[in-house]
Amino acid sequence: MAQQPQIRIPATYMRGGTSKGVFFRLEDLPERCQVPGEARDRLFMRVIGSPDPYSAHIDGMGGATSSTSKCVILSASSRAGHDVDYLYGQVSIDQAFVDWSGNCGNLSTAAGAFAIHAGLIDPARIPDNGICVVRIWQANIGKTIIAHVPVSQGQVQETGDFELDGVTFPAAEIVLEFLDPSDDGEEGGSMFPTGNLVDELEVPGVGTLKATLISAGIPTVFVNAEDIGYRGTELRDDINADPQQLDRLEKIRIAGALRMGLINSAQEAATRQHTPKVAFVAPPMPYRSASGKAVEVADVDLLVRAVSMGKLHHAMMGTAAVAIGTAAAIPGTLVNLAAGGGARSAVRFGHPSGTLRVGAEALQDGGQWSVTKASMSRSARILMEGWVRLPGDAF
Structure with a gap:
């Protein structure tokens, strides 16, 4: 032939x-x-x-x-x-x-x-x-x-x-600026699709978790590391080698996607792996990055680990960093609380490969939050x- x-x-x-x-x-x-x-x-x-x-x-x-x-x-x-x-x-x-x-x-x-x-x-x-x-x-x-x-x-x-x-x-x-990164399109309809800074998210097979559901940079489901048995210092091998942990994180992602209106059924999540992301946050604590570099409490405002396409990411997705910076700038979100609370225009967070600083300019008007710009440096x-x-x- x-x-x-x-x-x-x-x-x-x-x-x-x-x-x-x-x-x-x-x-x-x-x-x-x-x-x-x-x-x-x-x-x-x-x-x-x-x-x-x-x-x-x-x-x-x-x-x-x-x-x-x-x-x-x-x-x-x-x-x-x-x-x-x-x-x-x-x-x-x-x-x-x-x-x-x-x-x-x-x-x-x-x-x-x-x-x-x-x-x-x-x-x-x-x-x-x-x-x-x-x-x-x-x-x-x-x-x-x-x-x-x-x-x-x-x-x-x-x-x-x-x-x-x-x-x-x-x-x-290379400096990047993401202008008006919050979601004002058809999916979700606002930066906080549920209208809440923190939701009680019911996750079948896992339980009810506090969650910040935000669409800024990329739709992201934030939960507290402590609530799902983590410290926030985990590296890839701590999670990616365990199918049960990955399955639990996927259940959280699916529950968040449904609550945010991104999918109509759990089955749809199988062909929408890229969004939303799921991430867990924790207050600062010392750890060693994947390269062996020491990250000290004074180096960061909080710790964040994020899952992408079913695996813990080796560093941090740029769009998720926008979501982190935006949520950190809004008092009362889980990200903001993990960073110590209060108003802020920039945050430095620890991830599996080290640290990253991201800035965000958030405004509240008539009870609604918006972000005009988020910025970070890459290469x-x-x-x-x-x-x-x-x-x-x-x-």
Whole structure:
């Protein structure tokens, strides 16, 4: 039987923050993949190497973790006041679907840099030396992100001395601003979908837990570490090697998704793994990060661990960091209380790989909370560029 030859598609493999993904220009994709649908989903799955029952991604570009099973599409924006449209797909590792329900905050950093690398920014807006402000329309969630990308001799400056916990080597600092990151769209309808800063969340098979359910950056379910038997100092192996713990955390995520109105039935959660996130918080206490670095009480305001795609994340998702910063800025949320309570415009939290600072500007008007901006520093760089190859009948 005749076999289809492989085709090649221009692509760039990039690290952004503590994630990696395969980046495409929309115009470089095969025509039938330039629009949403089955062909695009199948293309991305084959590029990453999913679905993979071995959970290894040997035959693809993925790394068999939530942080490395990602694809991104960028195009010149037709939206006023924006440079590029950025669309993100979270590829399931062992199931045949791509989750388009949310953003990746880490790869938002790389999106700004890639926009310049890929020739999607007006050359007149790129300084010879200095900072290029890239105005990004995040198409998954309909929000604006501003990336402040350093430029040297007209090119993205990728090397530098900025250190990011969870990333082995230093690089150039990129500052991200997430404008109006709270959810005002169809799903949830507000930053606090239930109208409460803290809910009593009934979780079948687990019990009733205090929870802060927030849509800012990404829909997130926050619970107290102590209430589910944790200290907040856990590392990946403490949880990811135990199916029972993972199952319990997934039950919390599903209960939160139902309460937030993100799904209509528990069964829907199986094909919506990317959102919401579930995270547990605790007051500061000393621990050693995954690299062996000592994190002391004085280094952080609180501790946070978050689950992504069914596993404890090795550091912190950028979008979840926005949710953490936003919730910390609002007195009375579980995140704010774990940080000591009171008003604040920035928070430094401990995660499995170290610490991260995120700022947020929250306002209350007529009893309703909103956040105008959240910001953080990340870094990004190109790891490889050229073409990805895959069988011509794969999509």
